[in-house]
Amino acid sequence: MTILDFPFMQRALLAALLVGMAAPAVGVYLVQRRQAFMGDGIGHVALTGVGLGFLLSTSPVWTAVLTASAGAVLIELIRERNRVSGDVALSVLFYGGIAGGVMLINLAPEGSNANLQSYLFGSLTSVSPEDIRIITILAVAVLVVTLGLRRALFTVCQDEDFARVTGLPVRALNLLLAVTAAVTVTVAMRVVGLLLVSALMVVPVAVAQQLSRTFSMTAALSIVVGVLVSVSGTALTYYVDAPPGATIVLLAIALFVLVGLLATPLNRRRARRAEAAAAEAGPARVDDVQVDAEVPGAGTMAT
Amino acid sequence: MTRLQAPVARLIGGTASLGGRPVLRGVDLSVHPGEVVALLGANGSGKSTLVRTLIGLVPLTGGTIELFDTPFARFRDWSRIGYVPQRTTAAAGVPASVREVVTSGLLDGRRVLGPGRRGRAAVDEALAAVGMLDRARDGIAHLSGGQQQRVLIARALARRPDLLIMDEPMAGVDLRSQEVLAGTLRAQQEQGRAVLLVLHELGPLEPLIDRAVVLREGCVCHDGPPPRAVGQHALPGHDHVHPHDDHTVHHAGMGLLS
Numbered sequence: 001m002t003i004l005d006f007p008f009m010q011r012a013l014l015a016a017l018l019v020g021m022a023a024p025a026v027g028v029y030l031v032q033r034r035q036a037f038m039g040d041g042i043g044h045v046a047l048t049g050v051g052l053g054f055l056l057s058t059s060p061v062w063t064a065v066l067t068a069s070a071g072a073v074l075i076e077l078i079r080e081r082n083r084v085s086g087d088v089a090l091s092v093l094f095y096g097g098i099a100g101g102v103m104l105i106n107l108a109p110e111g112s113n114a115n116l117q118s119y120l121f122g123s124l125t126s127v128s129p130e131d132i133r134i135i136t137i138l139a140v141a142v143l144v145v146t147l148g149l150r151r152a153l154f155t156v157c158q159d160e161d162f163a164r165v166t167g168l169p170v171r172a173l174n175l176l177l178a179v180t181a182a183v184t185v186t187v188a189m190r191v192v193g194l195l196l197v198s199a200l201m202v203v204p205v206a207v208a209q210q211l212s213r214t215f216s217m218t219a220a221l222s223i224v225v226g227v228l229v230s231v232s233g234t235a236l237t238y239y240v241d242a243p244p245g246a247t248i249v250l251l252a253i254a255l256f257v258l259v260g261l262l263a264t265p266l267n268r269r270r271a272r273r274a275e276a277a278a279a280e281a282g283p284a285r286v287d288d289v290q291v292d293a294e295v296p297g298a299g300t301m302a303t
Numbered sequence: 304m305t306r307l308q309a310p311v312a313r314l315i316g317g318t319a320s321l322g323g324r325p326v327l328r329g330v331d332l333s334v335h336p337g338e339v340v341a342l343l344g345a346n347g348s349g350k351s352t353l354v355r356t357l358i359g360l361v362p363l364t365g366g367t368i369e370l371f372d373t374p375f376a377r378f379r380d381w382s383r384i385g386y387v388p389q390r391t392t393a394a395a396g397v398p399a400s401v402r403e404v405v406t407s408g409l410l411d412g413r414r415v416l417g418p419g420r421r422g423r424a425a426v427d428e429a430l431a432a433v434g435m436l437d438r439a440r441d442g443i444a445h446l447s448g449g450q451q452q453r454v455l456i457a458r459a460l461a462r463r464p465d466l467l468i469m470d471e472p473m474a475g476v477d478l479r480s481q482e483v484l485a486g487t488l489r490a491q492q493e494q495g496r497a498v499l500l501v502l503h504e505l506g507p508l509e510p511l512i513d514r515a516v517v518l519r520e521g522c523v524c525h526d527g528p529p530p531r532a533v534g535q536h537a538l539p540g541h542d543h544v545h546p547h548d549d550h551t552v553h554h555a556g557m558g559l560l561s
């Protein structure tokens with residue numbers, strides 16, 4: 001009997017594969033615009049949706065998708081209005097999401113702490129055939145948006161002010177990205193749980209950007225890393241009795257540390273070469289800022 | 304003599320505020336084709352807000368804006384405008400190559416998916432214009448501040464704009480980047496295209512400036528020929544471009560700006 005002979009394991013591995021692709025595909029844009037925490041916040045809000053699903057005795061995935069999307073749009077509007085003072089408003093929203101979720105699940109007839117647990121930390125082996133259909137549809141939608149609109153999303157997340165002056169529909173793209181992130185969070189909650197969703201969106205990107213100089217390469221590598229850790233982490237839990245969400249995230253973090261140790265000499269060499277090229281172009285001024293591999297964004301996790 | 308060409312950008316009686324504080328208090332400004340206009344003023348005089356208002360990044364609380372003879376609300380032809388924002392770095396949270404950043408300058412409301420094949424030539428041309436073609440594959444974070452500024456100029460030039468707007472492009476750049484900037488101004492002028500640039504002081508770009516608009520406390524206090532040079536910059540033949548140094552040299556227009 002091998003791991004793939006069990007239908008529940010087939011579904012778990014398929015879900016892990018889809019989430020491993022979708023989460024970093026969205027996460028790379030969030031990290032690019034220095035909003036790595038966004039996934040976390042949406043995850044908090046999604047919990048209210050899960051609670052709502054229990055209370056109404058419908059599929060918690062759909063109510064979570066709707067609530068998380070509404071939350072993500074609200075987050076985006078708060079961010080757009082006040083860029084500096086928005087973080088307090090966002091915190092209130094995030095805490096409200098968690099508290100509302102716990103309260104609603106408590107009120108629901110079949111709600112229990114075990115149910116809550118499975119959404120907070122993931123419950124891969126209980127993924128039903130119906131669940132896998134929803135996860136597939138949503139993950140494909142996420143990939144279509146994030147890959148199809150990659151140039152426009154890159155432009156907006158790289159420099160939003162500039163993007164506005166290009167004539168791109170910046171607001172629509174921002175809202176689309178927010179909703180896409182919300183959908184990803186709900187898709188990933190069965191695999192890694194709402195509390196660790198953001199890790200699967202951010203850590204693969206953090207691994208990839210240590211190895212890459214271009215955005216497209218970072219995005220591609222982070223999807224590879226996401227699939228690698230989520231599928232191998234899921235497979236591992238078949239042999240070892242370990243929670244899949246935590247296993248996947250710890251694998252990703254281990255990879256982050258390992259690649260960091262290996263990539264540091266590589267980035268140093270790159271920085272030296274860039275410096276040499278800059279010196280060739282003309283003597284640099286004292287205040288001519290030299291940016292090298294040591295700064296955030298070039299080798300560390302930008303949060 | 305051809306007929307007088309309509310301004311590429313015009314602001315009439317513009318007022319704007321930031322955080323409830325009035326920053327622009329009735330500003331008139333127009334930029335004509337083929338003209339290089341410098342926007343000068345002390346810190347807090349509203350010069351950055353003025354250009355940001357002109358391109359819709361700061362909402363106007365009063366007055367009217369026309370871009371290429373079209374009222375702002377109906378203006379859609381953003382590909383005619385190139386914008387170089389004031390930045391200390393061109394890098395974001397994820398690595399990006401020089402080519403990727405410059406290519407992003409080709410997108411607009413009609414080309415959301417990407418620039419296509421012809422875009423590559425436009426990107427190459429823009430990179431060559433700022434002397435960064437050989438660095439196209441490098442990561443933007445690995446470049447010096449001056450080189451990053453040149454990449455941002457290339458990003459704006461890639462769409463071959465009829466109006467190039469630059470916000471403090473001289474801040475902290477090296478000699479080579481200043482030469483590139485001067486070359487860009489000259490090329491735009493020769494092609495009959497317009498430039499509006501925010502400067503802290505005229506400095507070495509002075510000979511390339513057709514007209515200077517000086518702001519003080521949100522009002523235009525000078526609109527005409529660049530303010531008379533003082534000190535060594537008044538000497539005949541002093542038209543070369545060199546790096547300025549804030550600590551030792553007093554530049555043209557200081558009297559008006561301080």
